[in-house]
Amino acid sequence: MAEWKKSADAVIIGSGVQGCSLAYxxxxxxxxxxxxxxxxxxxxxxxGRCGAGIRAQWGTEMNCRLGLACLENFENLEEELGMKxxxxxxxxxxxxxxxKEYQQLKQSVGLQNxxxxxSRELSREEACEIAPGLWAEDxxxxxxxxxxxxxxxFLTTYAYHEAAKRLGVTFLKFTECTGIKVDKGxxxxxxxxxxxxxxxxxxxxxGGYAQQVAKMAGIELPNYSERHQIIVTEPVEYGLCPPxxxxxxxxxxxxxRPNGSIIGGCSPEGHPDDxxxxxxxxxxxxxxxxxxxxxPATREVRVVRQWSGQYNMTPDKQPILxxxxxxxxxxxxVGYSGHGFMFATITGPLMAELINGQEPSIPxxxxxxxxxxxxxxxxxxxVV
Ligand SMILES: Cc1cc2nc3c(=O)[nH]c(=O)nc-3n(C[C@H](O)[C@H](O)[C@H](O)COP(=O)(O)OP(=O)(O)OC[C@H]3O[C@@H](n4cnc5c(N)ncnc54)[C@H](O)[C@@H]3O)c2cc1C
Numbered sequence: 432m433a434e435w436k437k438s439a440d441a442v443i444i445g446s447g448v449q450g451c452s453l454a455y456x457x458x459x460x461x462x463x464x465x466x467x468x469x470x471x472x473x474x475x476x477x478x479g480r481c482g483a484g485i486r487a488q489w490g491t492e493m494n495c496r497l498g499l500a501c502l503e504n505f506e507n508l509e510e511e512l513g514m515k516x517x518x519x520x521x522x523x524x525x526x527x528x529x530x531k532e533y534q535q536l537k538q539s540v541g542l543q544n545x546x547x548x549x550s551r552e553l554s555r556e557e558a559c560e561i562a563p564g565l566w567a568e569d570x571x572x573x574x575x576x577x578x579x580x581x582x583x584x585f586l587t588t589y590a591y592h593e594a595a596k597r598l599g600v601t602f603l604k605f606t607e608c609t610g611i612k613v614d615k616g617x618x619x620x621x622x623x624x625x626x627x628x629x630x631x632x633x634x635x636x637x638g639g640y641a642q643q644v645a646k647m648a649g650i651e652l653p654n655y656s657e658r659h660q661i662i663v664t665e666p667v668e669y670g671l672c673p674p675x676x677x678x679x680x681x682x683x684x685x686x687x688r689p690n691g692s693i694i695g696g697c698s699p700e701g702h703p704d705d706x707x708x709x710x711x712x713x714x715x716x717x718x719x720x721x722x723x724x725x726x727p728a729t730r731e732v733r734v735v736r737q738w739s740g741q742y743n744m745t746p747d748k749q750p751i752l753x754x755x756x757x758x759x760x761x762x763x764x765v766g767y768s769g770h771g772f773m774f775a776t777i778t779g780p781l782m783a784e785l786i787n788g789q790e791p792s793i794p795x796x797x798x799x800x801x802x803x804x805x806x807x808x809x810x811x812x813x814v815v
Contacts, residue, residue, distance in 0.1 A: 433601050435625065440464040441632035441786065442621050444608045444644050447478035448584065448772055449764050450636035451591035452779025455512075458598035460787045465600045466630075468623060470607035474588050476638040478772060480708070480740025482661060482684055482696055483587075484675050485773040486523045486579040487548045490539040490812040494749075494770075495546040496793055497777050502578055504776035514590035519689055520580035521673035524558055524565075525813075527572040528680045535812055536574045543576070550576035564671030564687075564726040570678075579675065581686065584772055591779075608637075611648040611761065618648070618760035632786060634762040639706065639741030641751075641765030648761050652751065653803050656741040658703040659696060659769070660714040664722075664732045666691030672726055677815060683721045684815055693729060695722060698815055702744075710737045742768050745800075747808035750774065752782060753799040762786060763800065769815060 440462050443450045446469035454467050469475075485505055487498035508516050527533035543550045551574070558573040559565050567573070592602065603625070610622035611633055620629040637644040639656040668691060675686040685695035695718055715737055722729045745751060745766035755761040764782050767774060781791040802808060 433603055436466055436601055436628060438629040439466040439601070440630065441634065442628055442630045443467045443634045443636050444621070445469065445476065445636035445638055446473050446592065446602060446604070447476045447636065447638050448588045448591065448775040449638070449767070449778065451588050451595060452775040453634060453636060453764060453782050454600045455591045455595040455598065456779040456783035457786060458595055458600050460783050462787060463599035466628060467600060467602045468606050468608045468621070469602065469604045472604055473592055474585050477740040477742070478584050478588050478638070480738055481584050481772045482694060483581045483584040483772050484523070484684060484686070485581055486576065486675070488523055488525055488539065488543060488550050488574065488576045488579060488813065490535070490542065491809055492542065492546065493797060493809060494811055494813070495543055495548060497774055499546065499548055500793060501773050501777040505582055508587070508590065508776060512590040512594040514586065514593060516587045516590055517583035518580060519582070520578050521675070521686070522561065522575055522577040523579035523675040523677055524553065524562060525574040526567060526570045526676060526678040526681060527574070528569065528678060529571055532680045533571040536572065539813060540574050548576060550574060562672045562674055562676060564728050565676065566725060566727050575674070581675065608644065608647070613648055613758055613761070616757060616759060618758060632760045632762070634764060634782070634786070636764050638765070638771070639743050641743050641763070645763065648755065648758055650755050650758070650761070652765070652800060653746050654751070654766050655702065655704050655744050656706060657699065657744050658705070658707065658709070658739050659699060659742050660710055660718070660737060660739040661694065661696035662715060662718050662734050662737045664693045664729065665735045667693070667728070667732055671728055676725060679813060679815060682815060683725070685722060685725060693722065693726065693732070697721065706741065708739045708741070710739055743771070744768055746803055747810065748814050749809045749811060750778065750798055751800045752778060752795045753785070756801065
């Protein structure tokens with residue numbers, strides 16, 4: 432276990448992909464005396480339970496900008512961090528069901544193209560060429576971006592962790608933050624299950640526990656955590672479906688991994704918010720039906736694993752970034768819904784710039800939680 436530290440320039444709560452990316456990026460900017468607190472182990476939260484998809488096909492300017500930047504950062508990450516992250520860019524095919532979704536996705540592609548994202552509409556034949564196992568006679572249209580893809584979430588988080596450690600960051604695992612000390616409107620330190628640490632900067636990267644951690648500093652967030660399940664099949668011959676298939680009205684994401692396994696998930700009915708990472712037969716049945724309808728060849732394929740993790744949700748399903756109102760030095764990087772893995776390669780650098788007193792290279796004020804009180808929600812249509 433790493434040596435205890437009584438003080439630090441910054442303390443990050445949570446060693447998921449967000450906490451690890453931020454730690455690395457702070458150290459890169461010269462803030463190296465950083466402690467990352469983790470109540471469990473690396474990747475024990477959503478980062479180790481996610482679908483790990485990465486895309487630039489979004490429906491708002493903000494997310495197109497973040498999506499494209501995160502993609503570019505992923506493309507350079509192995510070189511930057513000096514470790515494998517297993518990036519595969521098989522593209523994403525967005526499938527529209529019905530005219531409303533078709534028009535919505537067509538409009539989004541227009542926006543994406545204006546923002547430098549080379550997405551395009553596909554004919555049914557083209558879609559079936561790119562995803563040879565796809566049955567989509569009932570679909571109204573297909574949209575594609577070939578640079579979208581996925582990376583290994585364990586390798587990515589570990590690569591950030593190791594790179595941060597090389598720059599001097601301390602990771603304290605199995606050390607839970609139990610309190611945040613605030614003095615005269617400024618952060619003064621943290622209380623943990625192993626002792627206290629004095630620090631002027633605390634960053635909440637607690638994933639599914641973001642709202643509980645914010646409360647420790649007296650901040651009420653509108654966040655809640657929602658259990659999302661996912662299944663994976665035994666490996667079958669590669670080539671059935673190399674791109675991610677995604678539909679918002681169809682409510683699914685499904686993709687074949689390079690080892691041949693097919694992975695997929697969908698949003699739950701209701702908002703299971705008991706923080707339990709359990710599984711249900713209902714989900715297995717529902718998701719299996721989606722698999723066999725979209726990829727008929729999966730009818731004889733066995734599901735080998737099912738698991739779940741927490742989406743940390745906000746009222747508009749977009750993250751909360753920025754410094755808390757009224758508490759100098761208390762920062763938030765939370766509420767990533769189903770896109771916190773991909774965004775980590777860009778929100779880590781942006782939050783590090785903000786904490787370092789710089790203007791973030793992509794403006795992020797609109798992601799402050801003040802937007803909820805002002806009624807300025809970010810209405811992103813492209814979320815599952
Ligand atoms: C089924 C599923 C599929 C998904 N698919 C995708 C996808 O395809 N693409 C994508 O981009 N995203 C996806 N996501 C979302 C993504 O996983 C999350 O947004 C992302 O991992 C959030 O990272 P994080 O570091 O903020 O949180 P986490 O990885 O949850 O890390 C937070 C850490 O904080 C620790 N912690 C909490 N409270 C404390 C405390 N008091 N003291 C110390 N430590 C604490 C936790 O133990 C945890 O390790 C998916 C999520 C799920 C569940």
